[in-house]
Amino acid sequence: MKFFIIILRFIFFPIKIINKLIYGTPPPFIVGCSWYTQKDYGMMVQNAKDNPENLIPTFDQWKQLAEVQVQEMQNKNWMVFRVRMKNRELSKWLKNNDLANTVENREKYMNYCVTKFLNNPVI
Helix, strand or coil: CHHHHHHHHHHHHHHHHHHHHHHCCCCCCEEEEEECCHHHHHHHHHHCCCCHHHCCCCHHHHHHHHHHHHHHHHHCCCEEEEEECCHHHHHHHHHHCCCCCCHHHHHHHHHHHHHHHHHCCCC
């Protein structure tokens, strides 16, 4: 089966090249990744309304996992933005939007930050 797939890829490779010449390469996926300092991570865990069993207990464990995930996304040629999750700004945004401090809402905040940056990318 593996040999058959290799042969098919070889046969269709010229079509792939022609397709790229005509249509170009697709734009990369743009994704955000929540990024914490040790202090902000500790405060986030402390204030989170999530089930404590679902949270990574230590900053070092979280950072190691986050770096692996970022590397995996970059290996797929995705454009990864590390969004600095400042606890004060996150808390203010959650309060203004009447949301609890849950993983889903932290993701919404991170997506909000990425969208805001992409709409006005001032560095």
